[in-house]
Amino acid sequence: MTPSPSTLSVLERLPTGIPGLDVVLGGGFFRAGVYIVQGQPGSGKTILANQICYSHVAAGGSAVYMTLLAESHSRMLQHIRSLSFFEERAIPDRLCYLSAFHDLEAEGLKGLVAVLRREMRARRVGVLVLDGLVAAAEAAETDRDLKKFIHELQTSAVFHGCTVFLLTSGSPQRVNAEHTMVDGIIELEDRLYEARAERAIQVRKFRGAGSLRGRHPFRITDDGLQIFPRIEALFSRPPESAAERRALTTGVSSLDALIASRGYPAASATVVVGSSGTGKTTLGLHFLSQSTTDEPGLLFGFFESPARVRAKARAFGFDFEELESAGALKLVWHSQGEHMMDELGHRLLAEVAQRGVKRLVIDGLSGFFESAVHPERTNRFFSCLVNELRERGVTVLMTLETRDVVSHVVYAPYGISGFVDNLLFLRFVEDNGRVKRLLTITKMRDTDFDVGMREVRIGSHGMLIAGLLTSDGDIIPSAEPAEPPRRPSPTLPVGGDEQKS
Structure with a gap:
């Protein structure tokens, strides 16, 4: 029966x-x-x-x-x-x-x-x-x-x-x-x-x-x-929640001025590509300097220890120790070794979940790439990882180093443009024996942005975005470059008054 x-x-x-x-x-x-x-x-x-x-x-x-x-x-x-x-x-x-x-x-x-x-x-x-x-x-x-x-x-x-x-x-x-x-x-x-x-x-x-x-x-x-x-097997579904219609300041007022939303759109993924010394980590430090207890930040890095990161931030006037003590920021470092790509992904997501992270900087995507025993997985891996971060309301900034030092060519290696919302290039150019840093915004999905090659200056106050570079190498001055926004108290609402604009 x-x-x-x-x-x-x-x-x-x-x-x-x-x-x-x-x-x-x-x-x-x-x-x-x-x-x-x-x-x-x-x-x-x-x-x-x-x-x-x-x-x-x-x-x-x-x-x-x-x-x-x-x-x-x-x-x-x-x-x-x-x-x-x-x-x-x-x-x-x-x-x-x-x-x-x-x-x-x-x-x-x-x-x-x-x-x-x-x-x-x-x-x-x-x-x-x-x-x-x-x-x-x-x-x-x-x-x-x-x-x-x-x-x-x-x-x-x-x-x-x-x-x-x-x-x-x-x-x-x-x-x-x-x-x-x-x-x-x-x-x-x-x-x-x-x-x-x-x-x-x-x-x-x-x-x-x-x-x-x-x-x-x-x-x-x-x-x-x-x-x-495996990240792409576990998080294969696209995010279901609607994107937030607000922006998080980049931490650099003169960069915010180039973006219609006045910052990175919330729950978006940005990759900053450039050779060593162009300012990728510096841009990440500016972004994290705006972390608060209401909008905690996380640095997930591979190449610079927390002590070196704190010292670099201190040189720009950012008190990361205070942010860490207040619970507004955490620095996670992975020394060079034999990591597994999925292990790193799960460790990152665990930190995000545990601390309710909203501002995330992955300093060194190559740390993930080099851990992959199957390199053909990397695009699927990051596409699903980024989707999961979006679903959790995380705005992520990732840095990727290129080999060329002085270049006039703008390109996106590893096929990264497919899984990110925003793409920024930092590079060196040579002009009559002088080397200049340039920033180019080439992609932003949910907001308009200024198209052009902008000179980047890094000094004691951190990063400033100056004027446009012309075809003959001259800089067209913009309005007086704004100083970086003052870092809010860790207990204040996210982004201060700048978010209201």
Whole structure:
């Protein structure tokens, strides 16, 4: 008799306790499901399974970790006891480590099923790990016997409400008999990209719900696994909220005067492109100098430490230490190293969410670009990241360094013009033995702007935008260049009186 849909209960989820994994799975594993976790030796299967067990017992449940031909329990515990999730007091009452190899060797798969059923029933476990599925597969005389073993295991799991994880080092390239029977297949891998290695997790099969497709990078740290769902998979939808019809001052009055909205449109993304020394970071510091507790700022940088940033700001008359003390500004720095692009993206979004950031400067987009093991992802990555920042009401200014020092050519490298709203170029030009800085606004989506090449001067008060550059190299003076606006108190409304104009 076929059950009516109205009589079927909704499957409950089992939280994994692994940061990012429940997001990839769309809410966690389903309770009473049977899942294969596969990967080559060293890919992280044992840590993942133990992390799930300890998370489950920490929430009040009980678990069994059963091994066949795997490393000894004492050796395993020596390896994981340094990880933060390890809790020695949970052993053996709430988490029990057992070996079933002798039962398998003596009675085959029938004896193994009997042991697993007995432990589910006696200990009322919510999570059971069988480490060494390869040994069970080798004990099966035929594929049919192995399928029968999986079927009986599923029946017991449903009856006892136990979620089962089968760990194996089997090849992911071959479809084995057990793959067709289980509720899901999770694959861990550790790949080498030239001199650099990156770990990734992939959900190859998951019955009952949609999961985030593709590979998602992860790290193994002292806290265990931490998974970073790919930004373009997680935030693939465009922003739904309407753009705010206001502007945030750039922090440079003479630049605001060139923009019809008198600043960057709210919740927009701006990229400032230029070679080293043209003033990209300086423009970012001006923008952050207008941060308040009502409109907090964040510098997310790669190439200058917070101490150097504070010193540079101080030279322009900006007291970043005061802003930081008031909670209006935070400086986050990443030293050069082997970062993962999605890890950086999630770290950035976490800072934005935690502090309610409204003014964001990413100083050095190349820090993201250089972290990508798949460079073809960068445009999709930033398009989705920027959309998510817009959705959160963040106005972001990004800097990107070009290689040419003195140039008369204006171009947008890396295809960045497609995912940003506003594009500014800072460059050097040579004129009769003198080098001048020039600013050109080439794109602004939601506001009109002055088109032309403007001279940029950087002095003790920071940046000033002067007059137009003519074809013969002369500067057409504009109105007296305005001084940078005075920085508002961290507790004042955003932008001061300038926002009212």
